[in-house]
Amino acid sequence: MTRATLCAGYRSRLETLYRCESKSLRAWLVRRVGHDAAEDLAHDVFLRAARCAQLCDLHNPRGFLRRIARNLIIDGVRRQHQMRSAVPLFESIDTATEPEQEAGLHERETFAAYESSLALLPARTALIFSMSRVEQKTYRQIGEELMITPATVEYHMMRALRCLRSRLAEARGDLVAARQI
CATH class of the missing domain: 1.10.10.10 (Winged helix-like DNA-binding domain superfamily/Winged helix DNA-binding domain)
Known part of the structure; x- marks a missing residue:
């Protein structure tokens, strides 16, 4: 099997996965993070899925996409928590009076x-x-x-x-x- 046929099959699998699962993934994300964040997260999920080498061998593509989505949500919460807990070294100097x-x-x-x-x-x-x-x-x-x-x-x-x-x-x-x- 040549690289061109691998790439064509991979791209076809990604397009099929997007057509079949994007709507249900967005609905699932809307229930968890709201409408505004759901669109961005769905896009990020498919970007991560596109980088996965095992995309053609998936047995449960919906579960795979939701696991990626869950991980992205957790990463976002961690980032927000880190941003809130970050305090300037010299707080009294940095704040305006x-x-x-x-x-x-x-x-x-x-x-x-x-x-x-x-x-x-x-x-x-x-x-x-x-x-x-x-x-x-x-x-x-x-x-x-x-x-x-x-x-x-x-x-x-x-x-x-x-x-x-x-x-x-x-x-x-x-x-x-x-x-x-």
Whole structure:
């Protein structure tokens, strides 16, 4: 038997194997790894099968292809596990710290805008807001202490909150939120 007839028989066997088994192999892979990965894995299975010298002597071609597929899935899981467990040698040097610094900067800017907004409130409104939010007093307690009704306390609180929300939105550059207020 010449090399040309061996190659022709081998290629014919591979084509037959592909026509007969590719659809069921893809369905089998879809159930195990999902549709997106199944196509790539099926392609890799047939590439590995094409490199096998015993392709013409297979007794159970479906089992052969599924064994290759199983091995490829296991190899993929191992690779993913190794990639997740790989940690840079100098982790503290390699990681970026800008988001942390930026968050601190935003926090300081927001607090400064909050303090300046409180300073712009009318004295009575600022006092009522402070009693409610800082001293944790109820509207009734504030009303009794200042000799005003709880409805008046609520009015001053809504006024303070509206003013603070507007000024903080402007400080953040959130013009849409500032317009809605």
